Amino acid sequence: MNRFAWLLDRLAYEPRRNAKLALIADYLRTTPDPDRGLALAAMTGGLVFRNAKPGLIRALIAERADPVLFALSYDYVGDLSETVALMWPARHGANDVPHLPDVVAGLREAGKTDLPRLVAGWLDALDETGRWALLKLITGALRIGVSARLAKTAAASLGGVAPDEVEQVWHGLEPPYIALFAWLEGKAPRPAASDPAPFRPVMLSHPVEEGDFDKLDPADFSAEWKWDGIRVQAVSGTRADGSRLTRLYSRTGEDIAGAFPDLVEALTRDGALDGELLVMRDGAVQSFNTLQQRLNRKTVTTKMLAEFPAHIRVYDLLVDGDEDIRELPLEERRARLEAFLGKLDSARFDLSRVIPFESWDDLAAARADPAAAGAGADAEAVEGCMIKRSDSPYLPGRPKGYWWKWKRAARLVDCVLMYAQRGHGKRSSFYSDYTFGVWRESPEGQELVPVGKAYFGFTDEELVEIDRYVRKNTLNRFGPVREVRHDAESGLVFEVAFEGLQRSTRHKSGLAMRFPRINRIRWDKPPGEADRIEALERLLPAEG
Structure with a gap:
């Protein structure tokens, strides 16, 4: 456990x-099984x-430290694990330092009543870094x-193989990945990709x-719209017994099919589709805020399926039947894709449209x-x-010169820092996480x-300045959150860039920004001159 903590x-x-x-890579090379496989699982979200x-952690520290x-x-400190690790009363020599496999087995197998005693014993035996x-x-x-x-790339380096080869066999493996390491070290054949x-x-x-x-010829490229959804890969294949297996993957390889049974049922052909997950109503793409009602759910109700119908706007075909076609040029894959989608439910899958253009000025318009x-x-x-080269193969990662994204210009608004x-x-x-607001009329005046x-x-330099400002201008504290002085006369103004705006019932303002970021710190601007909510409401989609 100490070596894992050191890593x-x-x-x-x-x-x-x-x-x-x-x-x-050094840790995986010098650490025996099953420790290294469990460490890899921890870094890849497999535990x-x-x-x-x-x-459980809060309850344990509450028994050993003054609550105030x-x-x-x-x-x-700002982090629960670090705070508890530092405050835990040391009991040197109380127990033997636990091994990582024993810890993982205990966390998996112990019941709710036994787990507090077990975790407390481990914390007593470890030093501060180990507890953390x-x-x-x-x-x-x-x-x-x-x-x-990144963790899979490090593992792949042990055998001098491409990270994508590890990805190909990854979903057929389970921690602690004994077969994977045996293959990477040349002690066994590559694990069979039976999935x-x-x-x-x-x-x-x-x-x-x-x-x-200036370096690109528009005649060599095609263009499609970039949609405000999430990138997914819909894959269906036939098992040896003839039954069908369908999965819906996020761009990082997480299977999210459980939240989208409507899409799983609609993918009735063997193949692998690459596209954008959206919610469609009456043939129109809905906002990302609407899509969020379906995300991160293990199960969905019949009512939710009807109110938030899932859809994939497809822009590539990776596997057609049992044929891997990623090496074919994009224009050939697209022709195969059109034929593939012609046999699927168009209410669930449709083809990403091509934008006609002859020059980069046309595309800019x-x-x-x-x-x-x-x-x-x-x-x-x-x-x-x-923007995609018409002759581009489908290559993993971010190869230079094939695909480009050209996002619409971000919207800008001046907001006042409220909480940190x-x-x-x-x-x-x-204090680096900031909540900011705009002015609106209320019965009590401007708020x-x-x-x-x-x-x-x-x-980093600006972070130090903002942190100093937060500490000097704190009005109230709510747990780890500080309320910062904000009125018309005194406060800090941020120029905030964002890419979209939706109505929201979860926010007091009734609005929610998409991908906000601090574009500029307006030390020069009085907070009373920051933007009003009417300026944001004018940026709402017409349907809002």
């Missing part, structure tokens, strides 16, 4: 991607403990700057930057006015354009109402 601690403080890869929840002192400490790692393992929120893809509906690594795009179009360029009633759900909360990891010592939250867009 997490090093990763949490290491900002460089290549250095993180080296740390993980789930039914009875181990954050509430804990609240003050939690407010200062154990608590991170329990909560499932490692926050060490390591994605599942009839595996995830295939997605192809990603590069954002269009200044000067890119379409991007600026999607409704006039063929998007019609769906124009408000358009985020921009996808500590960040996580390297930011746990700074600020929150419209969004953001935690990026500023430099």
